[in-house]
Amino acid sequence: MTPTKPQSPTMERLDRDFPLDAVPHTPPHVVVELFSQPRYLSGARDLVSAVAKRFGFDDAVCGQLALAVDEALCNIIRHGYDRRPDGRIWLSLWPVSEDEGQPHGIRIVIDDLAAQIEPDHIKGRDLDDIRPGGLGVFIIKQVMDKVRYEKRPGGGMRLLMSKLLPAQADEQGGKR
Amino acid sequence: MEVFVHSMDKAVVVAPVGDVDLSVARELQGHLKRAIEGKPARLIVNLGKVPYMDSSGVATLVEAMQITRKQATKLVLCDLQDKVRSIFEIARLDRVFTIVSSQEEAVTIQ
Numbered sequence A: 001m002t003p004t005k006p007q008s009p010t011m012e013r014l015d016r017d018f019p020l021d022a023v024p025h026t027p028p029h030v031v032v033e034l035f036s037q038p039r040y041l042s043g044a045r046d047l048v049s050a051v052a053k054r055f056g057f058d059d060a061v062c063g064q065l066a067l068a069v070d071e072a073l074c075n076i077i078r079h080g081y082d083r084r085p086d087g088r089i090w091l092s093l094w095p096v097s098e099d100e101g102q103p104h105g106i107r108i109v110i111d112d113l114a115a116q117i118e119p120d121h122i123k124g125r126d127l128d129d130i131r132p133g134g135l136g137v138f139i140i141k142q143v144m145d146k147v148r149y150e151k152r153p154g155g156g157m158r159l160l161m162s163k164l165l166p167a168q169a170d171e172q173g174g175k176r
Numbered sequence B: 001m002e003v004f005v006h007s008m009d010k011a012v013v014v015a016p017v018g019d020v021d022l023s024v025a026r027e028l029q030g031h032l033k034r035a036i037e038g039k040p041a042r043l044i045v046n047l048g049k050v051p052y053m054d055s056s057g058v059a060t061l062v063e064a065m066q067i068t069r070k071q072a073t074k075l076v077l078c079d080l081q082d083k084v085r086s087i088f089e090i091a092r093l094d095r096v097f098t099i100v101s102s103q104e105e106a107v108t109i110q
Helices: A038-055 A059-080 A136-143 A166-172 B025-037 B055-070 B082-090 B103-108
Strands: A030-035 A088-095 A105-112 A146-151 A157-164 B002-008 B011-017 B042-046 B074-078 B098-100
Touching: A030 A038, A038 A059, A038 A088, A038 A105, A059 A088, A059 A105, A059 A136, A059 A157, A059 B055, A059 B082, A136 A157, A136 B082, B002 B025, B011 B025, B025 B042, B025 B055, B042 B055, B042 B103, B055 B074, B055 B082, B074 B103
Parallel strands: B011 B042, B042 B074, B074 B098
Antiparallel strands: A030 A088, A088 A105, A105 A157, A146 A157, B002 B011
């Protein structure tokens, strides 16, 4: 199974007006399929950080994007698959539109086949409640500009998130 | 990840080396629990050689903080690298933990 079936190679198509919390119609520029095992977290972080760097993000934001993906994967491993090691996860990356090859940001979609839950029930905890755990969703929402969970039509959950480069975020009133 | 533990006068220093994420958080948790069981006056976690930590690692430290508070052990984190400090700031836990820049300071801060 792949999260998005390859279509015609329209990689250069601008999708400036496409919602930042939706799956683009174009195929992902990068897709990684991994088992629900913590030992693959570091590879996923390195990949996201390296791609984000190529898209123009500075080192600090690259690290934060890698952190957001790490937290999302951890939640799937721990809660979605209940630490089962044989769950499948797909991590897909796109640039947000492009002007002469320069992306305006990054879109990240993470699909799984874990048990479905109501997206409204996925919330970060109150930070005043100091206790171990429950920080992942809060961190994801702090780091990313747009975050949305949805049930996948074929089963499992999907997390859609995006972050614009600072100049684009300023234009659109997003977070930096 | 490796974890080095050594005792000083009234203090125990736990110094993990390497990324602290879900794959190793339990290992760090075990080292911290063993250090806390000795009821030292001060538990210093030196993060100088931890280039990355996710919320699994942070949760381990929050748990350690809660236990140490019950037994009057002072928990001090020191020498955080930028990426690690960033997660404490994002989670607004930099105000909850005692965080100092060096192990020398961690030994003396009140």
